[in-house]
Amino acid sequence: MIGPLPDALRKAAVALWEECGLTRPWNDPRADLARALGGPSSTVLADVSPGGDLRGTAMVGHDGHRGWVYYLAVAPSERGAGLGRELMAAAEAWVAERGIPKLMLMVRSSNTAVLGFYDALGYAVEETAVLSRWLDRS
Numbered sequence: 001m002i003g004p005l006p007d008a009l010r011k012a013a014v015a016l017w018e019e020c021g022l023t024r025p026w027n028d029p030r031a032d033l034a035r036a037l038g039g040p041s042s043t044v045l046a047d048v049s050p051g052g053d054l055r056g057t058a059m060v061g062h063d064g065h066r067g068w069v070y071y072l073a074v075a076p077s078e079r080g081a082g083l084g085r086e087l088m089a090a091a092e093a094w095v096a097e098r099g100i101p102k103l104m105l106m107v108r109s110s111n112t113a114v115l116g117f118y119d120a121l122g123y124a125v126e127e128t129a130v131l132s133r134w135l136d137r138s
Contacts, residue, residue, distance in 0.1 A: 069105040
C-alpha cells in the first residue's frame with residue numbers, strides 16, 4: 001500500500017536512494033528528505049511491505065503550477081512487478097488532487113533504461129533546457 005513515508009523509515013529511504021544510485025555527493029539526501037517532509041507542498045510517498053520493509057519511494061511536490069517527482073526508487077528485490085508504475089501513479093494522483101496541471105521529472109540523459117521506463121508511462125522529453133547555479137559556492 002502506498003502512502004506517506006512513516007517516520008521510522010526515513011533512514012531506510014535514504015539507504016534505498018543510495019542503493020539505487022540516486023544520490024550525488026553534492027546533494028544531501030537527508031536534507032532533501034527533511035525539506036520534502038517539512039513543507040506543505042511536498043511529501044515522500046512510500047510502499048511498505050506487510051512486514052514493515054520499505055519497497056519503494058517517490059518524493060513529490062509542486063510549485064503551484066508544476067509538480068515534480070524525485071527519488072523514485074524501487075528496491076532491487078521488488079523490481080519488475082509494477083511497483084515503479086504504481087509509485088508514479090500515486091505521485092500523479094497526489095499532484096492532481098492539488099489542482100496542479102503538469103508533472104515533471106529529471107533523468108540523467110545517460111540513464112537510458114530509466115528514460116525507457118518513463119517513455120512507456122507516456123512521459124516525453126521537453127524542448128527545455130534545465131539551468132542551474134549553486135548559491136552556496138563562489
